[in-house]
Amino acid sequence: MPASARWPRSRNCAQRPPPEKKASDERHHRPRRRLPARPRAPPPRARRRLGRPRPGQPQRVQQRVPGNDHAPRVERHLGPPGARRQGAPPDGAVDDARRACLRGVRDARARGARRLGRLAPHARGDQGSDHDVGHLLRRAGGEPCLRHRDRHPAREGPAGRAGGVSRPGAIPFVWLLPLLLAAQPVATDSYLPALPAIAQQLGSASLSLTVFVLAFGFGQLPCGPLSDRFGRRPVMLSGLACYAVAALACALAPSIGWLATGRALQGFSMAAILVCSRAAVRDLYPAHEGPHVMARGLAGLGVVGLVAPLLGALTVQQWGWRWVLAGMAIYATVLWWLCWRSFHETRASWSAGDAPPARGGVRVVFASQSFRAWASLAAATYGGIFCFLLLSPLVYISYLGLSPTLYGLIPAGGSLVYIGSTTMCRRLLRRLGPVRTVRIGALLSLAGACIQALGCWLAPMSAWPLLLGHAVYVSGHGIHQPCGQAGAVGDLPHQAGRAVSWSGFGMMVVAFAVGQIAASFVDPGFTHGAWPMVVPMGVAGVVIVLIAFLWLPRIHSTFKKEIR
Incomplete structure (x- = not known):
């Protein structure tokens, strides 16, 4: 059969007029209702993180933060129906993050600005406001969000901020911070082994140490x-x-x-x-x-x-006490x-169109309940450890009869415990x-003081209860500091x-006052034994709890009520 006979209507189909539409056809051929688009699959790394939970692990559900429709979804950790919530985010993380995000978005909308440099300092970065708000919200939901944190310019240190372009070989602020904080033990711990040599050559060296501590305490105020x-x-x-x-x-x-004047400066x-x-x-960094x-x-x-004490003692023995101070100058x-080279300006810069920071000075600081609570915690734990450092040489050497060499191992052991406790704190x-971390540290501080008190009561001439209690107290001190x-x-x-x-300044005042009161109960005959050192640590443990x-x-x- 020829092709023309096989399809006779194919030649004239395009010339025929289209058939008339009927009402029944329109009724039966209505356009379909569009279904909501299905969510896109997460990237491979996130798919592994958000996959099916293992047996015994909480389920993760995505919800939106109320009051902020533009913010990304937040992952919530929910347990099985009727069970207690598991895998909850840390205490205060949700509150701080939500509060910072909502405040930042509200201020940005009020000013009509989307640039991230106009947000609050704790929600500021170089990726834009939506990016940083999403970062904080993900942190509030319990996700580590390591990818965003690693590439966040503020996390890389001041060199990545808007304060300037990072120079080659710049050190991140996370590595620079321990060196800056170490200026205190370099100036005090390495100086202690030089006190006998200074007293032998120039006279009483306790004046230089006292002036140094007072200048450090009052110098923080201006x-x-x-x-x-x-x-x-x-x-x-x-x-x-x-x-x-x-x-x-x-x-x-x-x-x-001359030495006392230099130490004051x-x-x-x-x-x-x-x-x-x-x-x-x-x-x-956020709060x-x-x-x-x-x-x-x-x-x-x-x-x-x-x-520092070991290097100070070695320097005094080899070259003299003046080289200890010269080493401080070199450091x-x-x-x-x-x-x-590496530390650029971190304080927020405010332009003409931005809202100025809150004013009020000291009144604003002390009006904050959070500042009063966290500053009291730091002052209480520091007061207890200061009493130990002040009175432990008299108790261990003069009262219990330990040699100075053996006593030198006690502060070294305390430093090792302190390093371990700060690592555990992270x-x-x-x-x-x-909050829960501080509670654990509070129990450790109180337990350490109780161990020392039991040792003074049951075995007053034994050093082992005092050493064990000191180690436990320092474990809590490494959490509280x-x-x-940071909380203040x-x-x-x-x-x-x-x-x-x-x-x-509050830490120094409390330490100085408590130390002077405790030292007044120490007499040459040690009538009260080791109690003048133990009682302040016990009081500090009770206050911390x-x-x-x-x-x-x-x-x-x-904070939760304010967010709601």
Whole structure:
């Protein structure tokens, strides 16, 4: 059959008019309702992370944050129906992140600005406001979000900020922070072995140490407002330069008065260094990441505190006490060069179209309930450990009869325990959050004081209960210090310098007052035994437990009400 006969209508189909549409056809051929688009599959790495949970693990569900339709979804960890919630995010992480995100988005909408440089300092980055808000929300939902954190410019240190282009060989701020905090043990722990030689050559050396401590305590008060007014970088570099000059002047001191004056200037300079370094942590990291960063920095401080006395004793034995102070000057000079290359300005810069930071100075700082709670925690734990450092030489050497060589191992062992406890603090913060972590540290502090009290009661002439209790107390101290120092400035991003200065000043005042009261009960005959050293640590443990279990939970409950 030919092709033309096989398809007779194919030639004329295009010429025929289209058939008329009927009402029944329109009724039966209505367009389909569009179904909502199915969510796209997550990338391979996220698919492995969000896959089917293993038996016994909580299920992950995605929800949106109420009041913010543009924010990315947040992962919630839900257990089986009717069971208790498992895998909950750390205490305070959800509150801080939600509060920061909602406040930042609200301010951005009010000003009509989408640039991230106009958000609050704790929600500021270089990727845009939506990116940083999503980062904080994912952190609030419990996800580590390591990819965003690793490529976040603020996490790479000040060199990645808008303060300037990073120079070749710049050191990240996370590595620079332990060196800055170590200026304190370099100036104190390495100086202690030189006291006998200084007293033999110049006279009484206790005056230089007392003046140094007082200058460090009172020097923090002006350094905080100066760093808030002029920035962290100029105050930091000026403090390091004065530190080096003062140490060099002490090394060339011809009299005890000259030495005391140089040590006073060195204490004031050290206050500027520590205030700016702690305030920079608040500038660069959100409030819930501050304790983790401070724990890493204080771990490095513990390492320097372990090595500094040994190097000081070796230097005094080989070259004399003046070379110990010359070594301090060399350390400060190298650190000044590193900060000049790597430490850029971290304080928020406010342009004409931006909202100015909150003013009020000291009133704003002390009006914050969070500052009062966390600063009290840091002051209480520091007061207890200061009493041990002040009275332990008399108790162990004069009362219990240990040799100075054996006593030198006790602070070294305490430094090792402190390093381990700060490392443990970082892991506990990731799993439990700051409040639960502080509770564990509070129980350790109280348990250490109770062990020492039982030893003084049952075996007053034995050193082992005192040593064991000291190790347990230091374990709690390594948890409280990073949490207390970072938490005191967590709620005050615009007043970070003032908050740091008043927190440090409070620690020094409490330590000095408690130490003087405890030392008044020590007599040459040791009538009270080791109780003057043990009782302040017990009181500090009780105060820490009250703060951790009664005060801090009220603060976080208040934050939850504000968010709702």
